[in-house]
Amino acid sequence: MKLSAIVERRIIYLVLLVAVALPLLFPIGWKTEVSGYTQMAYDLIENTPEGKVVIISFDYDPSTMTELQPMGEAMIEHAFKKGQKIIATALWPMGVQMAEQAFDKVLRDYPDKKRGVDYVNLGYKVGGMVTIQAMGRGLKEVYPKDTRNTPYEEIPLLENTKRLKDVAWVSSLSSGVPGLKEWMMVARDSYDVPVTGGCTAVSAPGFFPYVNEQKQLTGLLGGLKAASEYESLIGRKGTATTKMDAQSVAHLLILVFIALGNIKVFVAKRRKNND
Amino acid sequence: MKSSAPLFFAFIVGVIVLLSEFIPHSPFNQIVSTLEGWFMIISGFAILLGQISLIRMNTHKIVHKLDNWQYHLAGLISFGLMLVLGLLWGMQETPGIMGDAAGIQAWLGQKPFDYLFENAYLPLSATLFSLLAFFIASAAYRAFIIRGLESNLLMITAIIVIIGRTSIGTMLTGWLPENLQFWHFPNLADFIMEFPNTAAQRAILISAGLGIVGSSLRIILGIERSYLGGDK
Numbered sequence: 001m002k003l004s005a006i007v008e009r010r011i012i013y014l015v016l017l018v019a020v021a022l023p024l025l026f027p028i029g030w031k032t033e034v035s036g037y038t039q040m041a042y043d044l045i046e047n048t049p050e051g052k053v054v055i056i057s058f059d060y061d062p063s064t065m066t067e068l069q070p071m072g073e074a075m076i077e078h079a080f081k082k083g084q085k086i087i088a089t090a091l092w093p094m095g096v097q098m099a100e101q102a103f104d105k106v107l108r109d110y111p112d113k114k115r116g117v118d119y120v121n122l123g124y125k126v127g128g129m130v131t132i133q134a135m136g137r138g139l140k141e142v143y144p145k146d147t148r149n150t151p152y153e154e155i156p157l158l159e160n161t162k163r164l165k166d167v168a169w170v171s172s173l174s175s176g177v178p179g180l181k182e183w184m185m186v187a188r189d190s191y192d193v194p195v196t197g198g199c200t201a202v203s204a205p206g207f208f209p210y211v212n213e214q215k216q217l218t219g220l221l222g223g224l225k226a227a228s229e230y231e232s233l234i235g236r237k238g239t240a241t242t243k244m245d246a247q248s249v250a251h252l253l254i255l256v257f258i259a260l261g262n263i264k265v266f267v268a269k270r271r272k273n274n275d
Numbered sequence: 276m277k278s279s280a281p282l283f284f285a286f287i288v289g290v291i292v293l294l295s296e297f298i299p300h301s302p303f304n305q306i307v308s309t310l311e312g313w314f315m316i317i318s319g320f321a322i323l324l325g326q327i328s329l330i331r332m333n334t335h336k337i338v339h340k341l342d343n344w345q346y347h348l349a350g351l352i353s354f355g356l357m358l359v360l361g362l363l364w365g366m367q368e369t370p371g372i373m374g375d376a377a378g379i380q381a382w383l384g385q386k387p388f389d390y391l392f393e394n395a396y397l398p399l400s401a402t403l404f405s406l407l408a409f410f411i412a413s414a415a416y417r418a419f420i421i422r423g424l425e426s427n428l429l430m431i432t433a434i435i436v437i438i439g440r441t442s443i444g445t446m447l448t449g450w451l452p453e454n455l456q457f458w459h460f461p462n463l464a465d466f467i468m469e470f471p472n473t474a475a476q477r478a479i480l481i482s483a484g485l486g487i488v489g490s491s492l493r494i495i496l497g498i499e500r501s502y503l504g505g506d507k
Contacts, residue, residue, distance in 0.1 A: 009413050016412045030442030033461050062400035097392060100367060126318040127311075134311040137304075141312075148368045201440070209473045209480060225440055248441035250408060255437060257416040258430070265420050 012257060019253045023245035030245055031232075037211055038229040040219025041196040044169055045075065050083035052168035053161045057183060057197075058088060058095035058102070060175035064200050065098060068173045070227040070240035071198035072102040075171055076119075078234045080110050085157050086119040087167070089143075091131065091178040096124050096147060115148075116155045123147040128178030132186040136164040165191050169218070172197040180207060184216050194218045198226065282497040289495035329354065357396075360387040432467060439464025 003011070034042075048054065056075055060068045079086050088099040099121050107113060115121075122143040125131045134142045139161060140152040152158055161167065170187045172195070174180035180197040188195040194215065199207055201223025210216040221230055224247055227240035288310060295303035333347040364379065365371035366388040376386055383390045421427055438444040444460030451459050457466070493499035 005417075008416070012413050012416055013409050016409060020408070031445060032442050033445050035461070035465060062397040063404040065397070066401060066405070097367075097389075101393075125315065126322060127315040128318075130311050130314045130318075134308070134315065137308055137311075142315075205468060205472050206476055208468055209476045223440075244442060248443050250412070251437050251441045252443055254412050254415045255434060257412055258419045258434075261416040261419060262421055 016250060016253060019249045020246045023249050024242065027242050028245040028249075030248055032225055032228055032244060034229045034233060035226065037208075037220045037222065038226045038233070040211065041171075041198075041221055042078070042219070042230060042233045044194055044196050044218045045078050045082060045084070045171075048082065048084055048168045051085070053085045053087060053157065053166065054079055055087045055089060055164075055167050055170045056099070057091060057170065057172040057174075057179075058099040059091040059172050059179040060098060061092055061094035062098070064175035066243065067200050067224045067227065068175060068198055069098060069102060070224070070238050070243075071221050071230060072098065072173050073106055073238060074227065074230045074234055074236055074240070075173075075198075076102055076106045077109070077236055078230075080106065080113055080118070081234065084168070085117075087157070087161070088119065088121040090124040091128055091172075091182070092175075093124050096121065100147075116146075116150065117157055120155055120157050121147045129182040129186060131178075132164070132182055133190070136186060136191050138163050164193060167193060169194045169196060171195070174199050175203070180217070181210075184210060188216055196220070198222070201225070278500070278503055281503055282500070286495055286497060289491070293495070326354075357388060357391060360391065364388065366392075432471075435460065436464045436467055439467075 045054075056072065056079070058072060076086060088103070090096050090099060103119060103121070113119060122139075123146065125142055127134070131142060139158070143152060145151055146155060164170075164187055170183050170193055172180040172183040174183075174197055180195075180199055183197065184195045187193040196218045198221035204220065204222025204226075207217065207220050207222070211218075211220050221227060224240055224243055227238075228244040231238040231241050291303065291306055292310065295307040330351065333351045335341075336347045337344050337351065361371065363371045363373045364376035364386050366386060379387055385393070419430065419433070421430055438447065439460040439462075444464065448459045456462055490499060494502065
């Protein structure tokens with residue numbers, strides 16, 4: 001039986017839809033191994049002393065939130081667990097809402113954490129790398145108020161945090177430019193602040209060269225798998241762990257499709273040769 | 276004058292910023308700090324320019340009923356709606372011109388802007404990106420065909436990385452003894468990403484870096500003028 005290309009495509013879409021939906025509805029609970037890159041990022045936060053101020057920059061929008069939002073939530077929870085104080089920033093306009101959503105979710109388990117004391121959302125600033133450079137000279141000049149219009153000097157968390165150099169680490173959850181690379185180039189290379197972060201799986205290979213002996217990046221979370229690894233490290237049963245089952249099944253299915261495609265071409269070639 | 280003034284400013288600013296990287300002392304650091312402030316202000320105006328351009332472009336297509344003008348109308352209405360709702364009642368904790376919309380919040384549970392953001396924009400945006408999975412699956416079936424040595428290598432590498440990056444890889448070769456752990460799928464995938472991938476990426480990055488230095492010098496020296504709007 002010979003199927004047209006459109007019918008074939010529709011079958012592929014339907015099978016993939018079922019394959020992705022079933023593990024989401026009925027989680028399998030497959031385990032993933034923690035990679036060295038994830039472990040490095042985890043160790044950075046784990047070994048930062050209590051009370052230190054850190055920056056998590058939400059440099060993405062809703063299109064990539066499936067991969068990056070679980071990382072943000074897990075990193076916030078880890079920092080809260082270790083008693084660190086979080087400054088949330090955004091180099092992407094929608095990052096502000098992403099940060100708020102991540103805090104809202106984590107705060108359900110940490111109701112004692114107070115805005116302005118344990119965390120603050122400074123919001124979005126245009127300018128990308130130049131904004132980070134300006135933060136190196138003074139945070140207040142770049143962010144005179146937080147997202148709730150509270151002046152910088154009235155936020156207790158920021159009392160002793162005047163410039164980028166005063167933070168213990170920076171994590172950029174990045175789905176493009178500006179993002180992780182800009183933070184690394186300024187915060188790490190110019191101000192010697194450890195930088196870690198997360199990105200989508202598709203852009204992870206481009207960041208791996210920066211996880212080197214000079215620690216331009218201290219670890220990297222690449223895609224949903226790394227997010228689920230991070231969740232397992234901090235003992236959190238988050239969305240990445242659930243979604244990882246669906247992703248694993250989808251990947252397996254893609255392998256099956258590749259095999260079927262090759263068989264189809266092989267059979268067609270053979271038939272042509274016989275004719 | 277119209278084209279020579281921007282070239283002159285680009286040269287002066289470019290040289291100052293370049294020098295400030297090598298001489299991080301007065302007066303260069305103060306000048307660069309001021310320039311950074313200017314850059315952020317100009318970037319803010321760029322957003323405004325983008326919005327004006329979006330309105331003009333869409334309006335043109337709707338007025339002239341060009342192909343798919345209905346989608347442009349939907350886009351323009353969505354843009355206007357979010358803009359008006361944001362201006363009138365603000366978002367999250369920030370009040371708008373008409374305050375906090377307590378009545379609407381009691382009904383919707385959120386401010387109108389936040390409600391639409393979470394229940395319309397967010398799922399739509401995530402859905403659009405998720406559709407990639409379907410295209411990838413279809414493309415893998417049609418295009419990932421073994422044709423020669425290169426495609427063979429690509430196929431083998433892809434299969435190892437795909438399996439190694441999922442939970443299945445852990446299960447398939449998790450039983451291997453300690454001395455054969457290199458062949459464990461996740462370890463193989465990590466090896467490919469850490470060595471061949473990193474080597475190739477570094478080569479690309481270094482080339483791109485040199486290219487950026489070259490084009491920056493061309494802009495500073497006024498050789499590259501396409502940013503002025505010309506075709507040179």
